[in-house]
Amino acid sequence: MTTPLEILKTIYGYDAFRHNQDAVIETLCLGKDALCLMPTGGGKSLCYQIPALVRKGTGIVVSPLIALMQDQVNALKLLGIKADFINSSQNITTQNQVKQRLQNGQLDILYVAPERLLMPQTLDLLATCEISLFAIDEAHCVSQWGHDFRPEYQKLFILHQRFPTIPRIALTATADKRTRAEIIEQLDLANAKQFINSFDRPNIKYTITDGDNAKVRLLDFINTYHPNEAGIIYCLSRKKTEAIADWLNTKGRRALPYHAGLPVEERNNNQETFLRDSSTIIVATIAFGMGIDKPDVRFVAHLTLPKSIEAYYQETGRAGRDGLPSNAWMAYSLQDVIMLRQMIEESSGNELYKRITKQKLEAMLSLCDCYTCRRQIILNYFDEYVPDKCNNCDVCIEPPQMQDATIASQKILSCAYRTGQRFGSSYLIDVLLGKETDRILNNNHHNISTFNIGLEHSSIEWKHIVRQLIVSGYLKTDNEGYGGLQLTKQSKSILIGKQKVLIRQFKKNKLKSKQHNKHSYTNNNEKKSNLFEHLRKIRFTMAKKENVPAYRIFPDKTLEAMSHFKPDSLTKMSKISGVGDKKLHSYGKIFIDAIQTFQIKKETKSTSTSTPDFLG
Ligand code: ADP
Ligand code: ZN
Numbered sequence: 001m002t003t004p005l006e007i008l009k010t011i012y013g014y015d016a017f018r019h020n021q022d023a024v025i026e027t028l029c030l031g032k033d034a035l036c037l038m039p040t041g042g043g044k045s046l047c048y049q050i051p052a053l054v055r056k057g058t059g060i061v062v063s064p065l066i067a068l069m070q071d072q073v074n075a076l077k078l079l080g081i082k083a084d085f086i087n088s089s090q091n092i093t094t095q096n097q098v099k100q101r102l103q104n105g106q107l108d109i110l111y112v113a114p115e116r117l118l119m120p121q122t123l124d125l126l127a128t129c130e131i132s133l134f135a136i137d138e139a140h141c142v143s144q145w146g147h148d149f150r151p152e153y154q155k156l157f158i159l160h161q162r163f164p165t166i167p168r169i170a171l172t173a174t175a176d177k178r179t180r181a182e183i184i185e186q187l188d189l190a191n192a193k194q195f196i197n198s199f200d201r202p203n204i205k206y207t208i209t210d211g212d213n214a215k216v217r218l219l220d221f222i223n224t225y226h227p228n229e230a231g232i233i234y235c236l237s238r239k240k241t242e243a244i245a246d247w248l249n250t251k252g253r254r255a256l257p258y259h260a261g262l263p264v265e266e267r268n269n270n271q272e273t274f275l276r277d278s279s280t281i282i283v284a285t286i287a288f289g290m291g292i293d294k295p296d297v298r299f300v301a302h303l304t305l306p307k308s309i310e311a312y313y314q315e316t317g318r319a320g321r322d323g324l325p326s327n328a329w330m331a332y333s334l335q336d337v338i339m340l341r342q343m344i345e346e347s348s349g350n351e352l353y354k355r356i357t358k359q360k361l362e363a364m365l366s367l368c369d370c371y372t373c374r375r376q377i378i379l380n381y382f383d384e385y386v387p388d389k390c391n392n393c394d395v396c397i398e399p400p401q402m403q404d405a406t407i408a409s410q411k412i413l414s415c416a417y418r419t420g421q422r423f424g425s426s427y428l429i430d431v432l433l434g435k436e437t438d439r440i441l442n443n444n445h446h447n448i449s450t451f452n453i454g455l456e457h458s459s460i461e462w463k464h465i466v467r468q469l470i471v472s473g474y475l476k477t478d479n480e481g482y483g484g485l486q487l488t489k490q491s492k493s494i495l496i497g498k499q500k501v502l503i504r505q506f507k508k509n510k511l512k513s514k515q516h517n518k519h520s521y522t523n524n525n526e527k528k529s530n531l532f533e534h535l536r537k538i539r540f541t542m543a544k545k546e547n548v549p550a551y552r553i554f555p556d557k558t559l560e561a562m563s564h565f566k567p568d569s570l571t572k573m574s575k576i577s578g579v580g581d582k583k584l585h586s587y588g589k590i591f592i593d594a595i596q597t598f599q600i601k602k603e604t605k606s607t608s609t610s611t612p613d614f615l616g
Pocket of ligand 1: 015
């Protein structure tokens with residue numbers, strides 16, 4: 001039997017597993033269930049593709065986006081893997097052919113949407129086939145609190161009932177504790193082995209500014225740092241996506257809108273152009289992006305405030321999947337904040353839903369308003385503690401002015417403690433400000449030692465301090481969603497004076513514009529060699545011929561390795577990361593020739609220019 005490592009080397013052309021891919025793969029190969037959290041670009045697909053190749057039968061991949069299945073399947077075919085998909089975009093004949101191949105055991109991997117999978121006839125069909133595993137991709141779609149909620153996902157527990165002996169793996173790149181618990185509960189994965197990787201995306205630089213003059217600053221940002229690179233710009237409304245795309249086109253950038261209101265054909269064409277081209281900008285509502293695995297998106301810009309840190313992280317995570325330096329840039333306005341709050345209030349959800357969505361928005365606002373490393377805050381939100389600041393976010397690069405708030409923090413923490421860790425910020429602030437409200441009197445909290453000891457700050461300033469304490473993990477909201485503030489393990493260090501608390505200085509206008517630091521932004525263009533650009537052109541021609549996006553031939557990283565090592569034989573070419581057997585066979589010679597022609601041209605050029613004029 002071929003081992004996972006051999007498959008990694010021969011089919012994918014990679015040397016070693018990343019993160020804990022090997023452990024996940026081993027779990028599935030042993031027939032056990034797994035839950036795998038890995039950042040975008042981390043390499044989740046291999047975690048189910050390789051076991052599907054090792055085990056007997058077909059691996060069934062549940063994926064929410066049928067628009068991308070064709071592309072995913074094409075990519076696998078380029079690697080020589082027998083893959084296909086079944087969805088409503090195919091005619092009945094094609095669907096029947098795929099079913100036949102499935103039944104004949106001629107498929108390694110089959111992609112299906114959850115709705116299709118849950119149909120009784122599909123389940124019956126699967127019962128007659130040999131299935132190696134079920135992979136549930138984008139598993140956070142089960143979460144009814146999440147931004148990508150898909151009700152059908154909640155019915156997928158049925159897989160376990162119908163196929164109890166077939167291993168299942170749920171995968172996602174975004175899941176806070178609550179979502180994680182939901183995935184386990186809803187998909188009946190209590191016995192699954194959990195693989196939680198670091199969520200960090202070190203190659204993405206985070207910048208968050210206010211919305212003053214956002215449009216002009218956006219243009220300045222993309223023209224300066226991404227003059228001919230692909231990116232995504234998120235806007236709140238459909239109208240705005242079209243207006244911004246038009247405007248960018250008048251400024252000489254190729255930009256296309258994308259939103260759920262566009263005719264299907266136009267929407268698909270725009271997505272297709274974006275996927276295939278490496279310099280198109282897509283201006284979209286959040287309807288765009290899930291499952292988009294274009295690796296060379298160099299920036300994600302937000303002209304609107306995401307509803308939660310999960311949403312922000314997922315959207316910005318679409319930048320730099322290839323691991324190369326990328327930017328996440330955002331400009332948001334107070335208007336966005338007001339609008340989102342209103343939307344929550346007016347939503348048809350129940351009280352619990354509203355409370356939780358509100359808390360998620362507050363956490364997002366804390367990130368916008370923070371004074372410590374943004375990456376630390378984001379990772380902390382996903383329960384990942386990072387000791388050092390990142391030096392790759394706007395706060396690290398240009399730290400805001402600070403003031404000491406240790407004593408104020410001690411007051412608020414002790415107030416939360418003395419009132420039983422059950423109350424939200426407004427109540428605690430009222431106690432500190434000595435307000436004799438009915439609730440405070442009823443609870444007898446006008447008699448505790450923290451009553452009326454906080455007059456040095458206004459209620460708004462206290463809110464700011466509380467928010468900062470939540471952001472840095474010294475206070476947390478209760479798990480029931482009531483908003484009661486509780487102390488954390490770290491709080492003690494502040495209470496006993498071991499830990500100082502610094503906060504951003506209070507300003508009249510907290511959302512005042514900050515100039516971005518020009519030189520710290522990522523600009524990949526200077527670094528790229530001429531040979532790399534030459535190979536890109538060859539790749540473009542190949543991609544056109546094969547009718548696939550360019551990165552499906554070889555990702556940028558592989559072309560960079562080729563232009564660095566300049567392999568001149570198939571053996572040397574096979575050593576380049578990302579060149580597996582099938583691609584070596586299909587494209588190896590073409591790229592070796594391209595490298596050689598380029599070298600010869602370069603030499604002729606340099607000898608001809610080095611010939612002194614007087615000899616000519
Ligand atoms: P995810 O689904 O987690 O966002 P992918 O599975 O699409 O990520 O992988 C991202 C990129 O990393 C792909 O180009 C993939 O081929 C590559 N990759 C995955 N695993 C490895 C590995 N072990 N070594 C090198 N590259 C890898
Ligand atoms: Zn930082």
